[in-house]
Amino acid sequence: MAEGRSSIVITVFSTTSGIGKTLVATNLAAGLAQDGYAVCLIDLDLQYGDVANYLNLQDVPTIGDIPPNIPAEKIWNYISEYRYGDVTFSVLPAPFQIEKSYSIQEHTIISAINHLDYFNFIIVDTKSEFNDMNMAVMDISTIINFLCVADFVPAIKNLKNGYEAILRFGYDVNKVRPVLNRSGSQTLIDAEDVEIVLGKNFYHRLANDFKAASDSIHSGCPLILSNSNSRLKKDIYDLVGLYTNRPKKQAEQAKSNGLISFFKRLWSR
Ligand SMILES: Nc1ncnc2c1ncn2[C@@H]1O[C@H](COP(=O)(O)OP(=O)(O)O)[C@@H](O)[C@H]1O
Ligand SMILES: [Mg+2]
Numbered sequence: 001m002a003e004g005r006s007s008i009v010i011t012v013f014s015t016t017s018g019i020g021k022t023l024v025a026t027n028l029a030a031g032l033a034q035d036g037y038a039v040c041l042i043d044l045d046l047q048y049g050d051v052a053n054y055l056n057l058q059d060v061p062t063i064g065d066i067p068p069n070i071p072a073e074k075i076w077n078y079i080s081e082y083r084y085g086d087v088t089f090s091v092l093p094a095p096f097q098i099e100k101s102y103s104i105q106e107h108t109i110i111s112a113i114n115h116l117d118y119f120n121f122i123i124v125d126t127k128s129e130f131n132d133m134n135m136a137v138m139d140i141s142t143i144i145n146f147l148c149v150a151d152f153v154p155a156i157k158n159l160k161n162g163y164e165a166i167l168r169f170g171y172d173v174n175k176v177r178p179v180l181n182r183s184g185s186q187t188l189i190d191a192e193d194v195e196i197v198l199g200k201n202f203y204h205r206l207a208n209d210f211k212a213a214s215d216s217i218h219s220g221c222p223l224i225l226s227n228s229n230s231r232l233k234k235d236i237y238d239l240v241g242l243y244t245n246r247p248k249k250q251a252e253q254a255k256s257n258g259l260i261s262f263f264k265r266l267w268s269r
Helices: 022-033 072-078 100-103 106-114 132-140 153-168 191-198 210-217 229-245 245-265
Strands: 008-012 037-041 080-084 087-092 121-125 143-148 177-182 204-207
Touching: 008 022, 022 037, 022 080, 022 087, 022 143, 022 210, 037 106, 037 229, 072 106, 080 100, 087 100, 106 132, 121 191, 121 245, 143 153, 153 177, 153 191, 204 229, 210 229, 229 245
Parallel strands: 008 121, 008 143, 037 087, 037 121, 143 177, 177 204
Antiparallel strands: 080 087
């Protein structure tokens, strides 16, 4: 965690586009909000950002509207709310017009994130590139969710190159967490072989389910908030839990519930 910051910043990054960063970022935001955390989702794919589309947000302010050197309290004018049922989280989308991306500077975004310290979690979606903006945000991130797919050889080459580069750039190996997306898809490449190539085990795996993923995108509702009973939804839920220690608590809860029901049965004899 960056010095003096209380928000946990999770950046979702990958070395190839179209592999699920936005799906994961929107669902992480929704899942953490569902668990009761104050969450802000920021789209740093400045030219082709999809967060607003995935959440069906229209006519809202974007990152491109934020003036440089904005006073802390004014940042709230640019934050929108996403709401689904009881779940709400804040969103700062990418510009709707490509040309607005040119004037966005790293220091504006970093100071905006610093001003947003009220949030428990700040989730940052990115473009697949080691550019100055992404690096500036990775510098202040608590966790880099390094999204991977094991589908074809060029993507795995990029994955390995990117993972090695990110470590060479000096990011702590514990901060960079490779997460396999589209796990179990029909490819000839085993996830275990990709782990050997990377020299690191996946922190988590998300199932391949094109229908669940695309249905959620088309509906404008993150999969984790939908009534889907897909494996992908459960995998995303578990990933959220890894960032909040929920599975451990649940396992302990289940254990203690088991013990209580054992004693109840004993006493009811
Ligand atoms: N686990 C998954 N299973 C099947 N399809 C997926 C999965 N994750 C993402 N997709 C699909 O991949 C496409 C690209 O996802 P997206 O999140 O926009 O990628 P990125 O942000 O990395 O460019 C979308 O059509 C989405 O439905
Ligand atoms: Mg995207």
